[in-house]
Amino acid sequence: MSARWDEKNTRKIVRRLVITGTLTMITPARFGGGEGRSASGKVTDMPLARDPVDGTPLLTGASIAGALRSYLREWELGYEKPADDQDGLTLTQTLFGDVLEDRKEPESRESWLIVEDSRATSRDTETRPGVAIDPKSRTAKIKEEGGFLYDMELLEAGTQFPLHIELAIPDNAENQRSLLEGLAIALTGFECGEIGLGTRKRRGLGECEVKDWQVGTFDLRTPPGLIAWLEGGIGTKQTGKPIADLLNVTLPLDQRRRFTMETKFRLDGSLLIRSGSEKPDAPDMVHLKSRRNGTPRPILSGTSLAGALRSRALRIANITAPAQAERLVAEIFGPAEIKQRSQRKKGEEPKASRAVVYEREIANESERVQSRVKIDRFTGGSFPGALFDQQPVMGRKGDTPHLVIKIELRQPEKAHIGLLLHLLKDLWTGDLPLGGEASVGRGRLKGVKATLEFHSPNADERGQWTIISAGVDDVTKTEKLNIKGPREKLEAFAQAVGGVK
Numbered sequence: 001m002s003a004r005w006d007e008k009n010t011r012k013i014v015r016r017l018v019i020t021g022t023l024t025m026i027t028p029a030r031f032g033g034g035e036g037r038s039a040s041g042k043v044t045d046m047p048l049a050r051d052p053v054d055g056t057p058l059l060t061g062a063s064i065a066g067a068l069r070s071y072l073r074e075w076e077l078g079y080e081k082p083a084d085d086q087d088g089l090t091l092t093q094t095l096f097g098d099v100l101e102d103r104k105e106p107e108s109r110e111s112w113l114i115v116e117d118s119r120a121t122s123r124d125t126e127t128r129p130g131v132a133i134d135p136k137s138r139t140a141k142i143k144e145e146g147g148f149l150y151d152m153e154l155l156e157a158g159t160q161f162p163l164h165i166e167l168a169i170p171d172n173a174e175n176q177r178s179l180l181e182g183l184a185i186a187l188t189g190f191e192c193g194e195i196g197l198g199t200r201k202r203r204g205l206g207e208c209e210v211k212d213w214q215v216g217t218f219d220l221r222t223p224p225g226l227i228a229w230l231e232g233g234i235g236t237k238q239t240g241k242p243i244a245d246l247l248n249v250t251l252p253l254d255q256r257r258r259f260t261m262e263t264k265f266r267l268d269g270s271l272l273i274r275s276g277s278e279k280p281d282a283p284d285m286v287h288l289k290s291r292r293n294g295t296p297r298p299i300l301s302g303t304s305l306a307g308a309l310r311s312r313a314l315r316i317a318n319i320t321a322p323a324q325a326e327r328l329v330a331e332i333f334g335p336a337e338i339k340q341r342s343q344r345k346k347g348e349e350p351k352a353s354r355a356v357v358y359e360r361e362i363a364n365e366s367e368r369v370q371s372r373v374k375i376d377r378f379t380g381g382s383f384p385g386a387l388f389d390q391q392p393v394m395g396r397k398g399d400t401p402h403l404v405i406k407i408e409l410r411q412p413e414k415a416h417i418g419l420l421l422h423l424l425k426d427l428w429t430g431d432l433p434l435g436g437e438a439s440v441g442r443g444r445l446k447g448v449k450a451t452l453e454f455h456s457p458n459a460d461e462r463g464q465w466t467i468i469s470a471g472v473d474d475v476t477k478t479e480k481l482n483i484k485g486p487r488e489k490l491e492a493f494a495q496a497v498g499g500v501k
Contacts, residue, residue, distance in 0.1 A: 011110075011168065011170055012170050012171045012172075013168045013169065013170055013171075013220060014169060014170065014171045014219070014220055014221055015168075015169040015217060015218060015219055015220060015221075016166060016167065016168055016169065016217075016218045016220060016229055017166065017167040017169065017183075017215060017216070017217055017218075017247075018164070018165075018166050018215070018216040018218070018229075018234075018235065019163070019164075019165045019166070019167070019183075019187065019213060019214070019215050019216075019243075020162065020163060020164050020165075020213070020214045020216075021162075021163045021190070021210040021211075021212060021213045021214065022160050022161070022162055022163070022210065022211070022212070023059075023118070023160065023161040023162075023163050023190065023208055023209075023210050024158065024159075024160050024208060024209055024210070024211070025155060025156075025157055025158060025159045025160075025206070025207070025208050026157060026193060026207040026208055026209060027157050027204055027205055027206065027207040027290075027358075027359045028126060028128070028154035028155055028156060028157050028205055028290055028359075029154060029155045029159070029197055029198040029205055029206040029207075029208070030048060030152055030153065030154050030155070030198045030199050030200070030205060030206070031048060031049045031057070031058065031059055031060070031063060031155075031197070031198045031199075032048075032049060032198070032199055047153045048125065048153050048154075048155065051119055055123070056119045056120055056123060057119070057120040057123060057125070057155055057159070058117060058118075058119055058120075059117065059118045059119075059120070059161050059197070060117050061114075061115040061116050061117045061118075062115075063197060063198070064115045064118070064163070064165075064197075065096065065111075065113065065115040067189075067195050067196070067197055068096075068113075068115070068186040068187070068189065068190075068195070069092060069095075069096045069186070071185075071186055071189035071194065071195050072091060072092050072095065072096075072182055072185050072186040072189075073090070073092040074255075074256055075185050075188075075189075075254050075255060075256060076090055076091050076092060076182075076185070076252075076255060077090065077092075077255055078255040078256055078257060078411070078457075079256055079257065079258075079410045079411035080411050081255075089109075091178055091181060091182035091185070092182065093109065094109075094112075094175070094178045094179065094182060095111070095112060095113055095178070095179055095182035095183060095186070096111045096113060097109045097110045097111035097112070112167060112168045112169070112170075112179055113165065113166070113167055113168075113183070114165070114166040114167075114168075115164075115165050116164040116165070116166075118161040118162055118163060118164070119161070119162075120155065120159050120160070120161055121159070121160045121161070121162070122156075122159055122160070124155075124156040124159065124291070124294075125153050125154060125155055125156060126153075126154050126156055126290060126291055127151050127152065127153055127154070128151065128152050128154055128275075128288075128290070128301075129150070129151045129275060129276060154205070156290075156291045156294075157290065157291065157292050158291075158292065158293055158294075163190075163210065165187075167179060167180075167183055180247045180248070180249050181249050181251075181252070183247065184243055184244040184247045184249040184251060185251060185252075187210075187213070187243040188242065188243060188244060188251065190208065190209060190210040191209070191210055191211075191213075191241060191242060191243055192209075193207060193208065193209040195208065196208070196356075200302070200303070201356075202302075202352060202353045202355070202356045202357065203301075203302035203303045203306055203353075203357055203359075204301060204302025204303070204305075204357055204358050204359025204360075205302070205359065207358065207359070211241065212239060212240060212241055213239070213240070213241055213243050213246055214237060214238070214239045215237070215238045215239075215243075215246045215247065216233075216234045216235035216236065216237045217235050217236040217237075217238075218233075218235040218236075219236075253457050254455070254457065255457050256410070256411075256455065256457075257410075257411050257412065257455065257456045257457070257458075257461070258408055258409060258410050258411070258412070258454075258455050258456075259408070259409040259412045259416075259417050259420070259452070259453070259454050259455075260406070260407070260408045260409075260452070260453050260455065261405075261406070261407045261408075261409075261420060261424060261450065261451070261452050262404060262405070262406045262450070262451045263404065263405045263406075263424065263427070263428075263447060263448075263449070263450040263451070264401035264403075264404050264447075264448040264449045264450075265401060265402065265403050265404075265405065265427070265428075265445040265446060265447055265448060266395055266401055266402050266445065266446045266448055267362075267365070267393070267394065267395030267402045267403070267444075267445065267446075268395075268430050268444040268445060268446045269394070269441055269442060269443075269444055270392035270393065270394045270441075270442050270443075271287065271300075271362070271392060271393045271394075271434060271435050271442060271443050272285065272287055272390060272392035272393070272435050272436050272437055272442050272443070273287055273288040273300070273301065273304050273434075273435040273436065274286075274287075274288070274435075274436050275287065275288040275289065282391075283369050283388075283389035283390055283391040284388040284389050284390065285388070285389070285390045285391065286390075286391045287367070287391060287392055287393045288301055288304070290359075290361075292361055297361050297362070298361070298362040298365055298367070298393045299359060299360065299361050299362060300359065300360055300362060300403050300405070300434065301359050302357040302358060302359045304434065304435060305357050305405065305434060306333060306353075306355065306357040308432065308433075308434050308435075309333070309355075309357070309407075309423050309432075310329060310333045310336075312423060312426055312432050313328075313329050313332065313333070313419050313422075313423060314326075314329045316419060316422050316423075316497070317329055317419065317497070320497045320498040321415075321497060321498060328415060328416075328419065328497075329419075331351075331354060331413075331416065332353070332354050332355050332409070332416050332419065332420075333353050333354075333355055334351060334352055334353035334354075335351070354409055354410045354411060354412065354416065355407060355408070355409055355410075355420075356407065356408040356409075356410065357406075357407055358405075358406040358407070358408075360403060360404045360405070360406065361403075362393055362402055362403045363400060363401070363402060363403070364395065364396050364398060364400040364401075364402050365393045365394065365395060365396065365402060366393075366394050366395075366396050367391050367392070367393055367394070368391070368392070368394060369389050369390070369391050370389065370390050370391070370392070371387065371388075371389050372387075372388055372389070372390060373386060373387050373388075374386030374387075374388075392442060401448045401449075403445075405427065407420065413496075414492065414493050414496035415496045415497050417454075417493040417496075418493040418494045418495065418496045418497040419497050421490060421493055421494050422494065422497065424447075424450060427445055427447065428445070428446075428447030428450070429447070429479075430444035430445055430446060433445075446469075447467075447469055448468075448469055449466070449467065449468050449469070450465075450466070450467040450468075451464075451465075451466055452464070452465040452466075452467070452485070452490075453465070454489075463485060463486055463489050464485055465483065465484065465485030465486075465490060466482075466483070466484040466485060467481055467482070467483050467484075468481070468482045469481065470482045
């Protein structure tokens with residue numbers, strides 16, 4: 001029997017890299033902690049995960065590693081592609097390890113990466129309300145139909161987490177290249193802000209980024225390097241970004257297929273996404289706000305935007321492809337209702353939304369309190385005791401757009417992109433209102449500029465388009481648009497909605 005530390009049984013680690021950086025939340029985030037109370041003692045349905053010692057918000061190493069692994073796998077293989085179809089080990093399996101059960105003798109491979117838990121540098125949180133919405137009527141569901149009201153405790157945007165990641169490097173040259181390449185791709189996701197953390201990351205929460213990296217190298221074959229690592233020193237240190245340059249790696253071709261749309265709008269009137277207020281003298285209804293740099297700012301939440309888009313997408317699909325409408329919309333936005341396992345049909349498994357809808361702040365805005373009264377529909381007079389105040393968001397005059405809508409479609413089909421273009425048209429012309437009280441004219445937008453891009457490893461699929469409002473035609477009195485990019489591709493996407501199979 002060989003000794004535990006026999007040379008043949010060791011991993012032959014010759015170097016260690018210690019990568020550190022500061023992760024900053026761009027939008028609020030929730031790292032779940034079950035049910036209970038928030039840090040302030042308020043009872044909440046979804047509190048944050050906290051350190052049991054002092055209550056500091058906690059981001060576990062498992063959450064960080066899981067997000068990195070998922071991003072690397074998607075970059076390397078593409079969305080929704082199984083690793084089982086690949087010959088040999090993927091970069092993901094090499095870096096993060098795996099249990100290889102498809103071999104004659106199942107093999108368990110250990111990860112070369114060590115990701116530590118991280119504690120937030122601040123404890124600032126906010127509570128956001130939510131309600132279950134019927135996607136067809138865009139109204140709150142009643143209790144008998146599965147409706148419910150809830151609130152979430154979220155970390156404020158701007159919250160920071162110090163990251164500490166360690167990579168063990170063996171003496172095998174080929175393995176070294178694979179490990180460094182895989183790590184560079186995974187960390188690029190944080191660098192570019194393309195990795196979301198926590199829950200509801202496809203509805204705008206958990207967007208984050210790392211601006212600067214520090215890489216310390218420890219040569220364990222030399223006494224100074226080994227002692228420095230054992231004592232927690234900094235090793236041979238490099239700083240800055242991008243991370244691929246620090247690791248001396250050239251990133252391979254990105255295998256992800258995705259269509260992105262980023263559009264600037266002006267508010268044509270007012271917008272009201274209802275939210276409560278803790279101030280006793282506040283109006284009855286105020287627009288939803290989230291703290292940015294310590295100041296409450298009006299926002300367009302990803303959940304509110306996605307709900308409006310889903311409802312209109314279903315109406316469009318019911319006209320253009322009625323037989324496939326429910327399936328088409330479910331493929332883009334996910335199932336309208338998550339069924340229990342016992343209620344699912346054979347082979348029916350819930351899938352995440354292909355559409356990632358981002359949360360954005362509303363800029364160049366003003367707020368005014370409006371007094372309103374409920375009208376008795378029978379008499380036409382005011383309803384007794386039904387006077388209330390509202391505080392919607394209104395856009396100020398000027399050239400600065402008031403809000404930006406960003407949407408990403410992952411692994412899209414032509415019909416998916418076409419349906420998104422129909423939604424863009426309705427938003428652009430003000431036909432698709434956002435928020436509440438659309439019946440009284442709230443939530444209308446005017447398009448200013450749209451930037452569309454199809455990212456793909458296939459050069460024939462790639463494309464970039466820019467759509468800019470150019471005023472109103474004097475003769476036809478319709479809006480003029482300047483469109484840069486291959487128009488025939490956009491037309492093909494739009495036409496594909498009616499021919500979906």
